[in-house]
Amino acid sequence: MKTIQQSVTLKVSPHEVYEALMDSRKHSKFTGEEASISREVGGKFSAYGEYITGVNLELVPDKKIVQSWRGKDWPEGHYSKATFYLEKIKDGTRLTFTQTGVPDEQYDEISKGWHDYYWTPMKKMLEK
Numbered sequence: 311m312k313t314i315q316q317s318v319t320l321k322v323s324p325h326e327v328y329e330a331l332m333d334s335r336k337h338s339k340f341t342g343e344e345a346s347i348s349r350e351v352g353g354k355f356s357a358y359g360e361y362i363t364g365v366n367l368e369l370v371p372d373k374k375i376v377q378s379w380r381g382k383d384w385p386e387g388h389y390s391k392a393t394f395y396l397e398k399i400k401d402g403t404r405l406t407f408t409q410t411g412v413p414d415e416q417y418d419e420i421s422k423g424w425h426d427y428y429w430t431p432m433k434k435m436l437e438k
Contacts, residue, residue, distance in 0.1 A: 314409040324396040340435040
């Protein structure tokens with residue numbers, strides 16, 4: 311198992327970043343795929359038309375999201391843990407992302423995928 315660590319700066323408030331990740335409509339808009347996201351701890355979420363599924367483990371509005379997270383093609387019953395930290399900085403928000411427990415064979419694809427399918431389109435949607 312491997313760990314992904316990434317950091318991205320967005321020129322918007324932590325609230326706007328939190329909402330992009332946690333609001334089903336906004337999430338669907340920047341990914342271009344259907345997302346259904348519970349806003350409750352213990353609630354389930356899915357993204358990319360149910361390719362990604364998981365459960366909210368910890369939610370601190372505008373500051374932190376912790377989720378159990380898995381891809382449909384992962385080993386049966388295996389979940390990683392994805393943590394999104396949102397920090398207000400001078401020009402907007404620093405999002406620090408850590409995902410632990412990523413299957414070795416999926417590491418490269420998922421690491422690249424966060425940039426291609428999350429950070430880049432989210433930046434484009436939020437910073438217009």
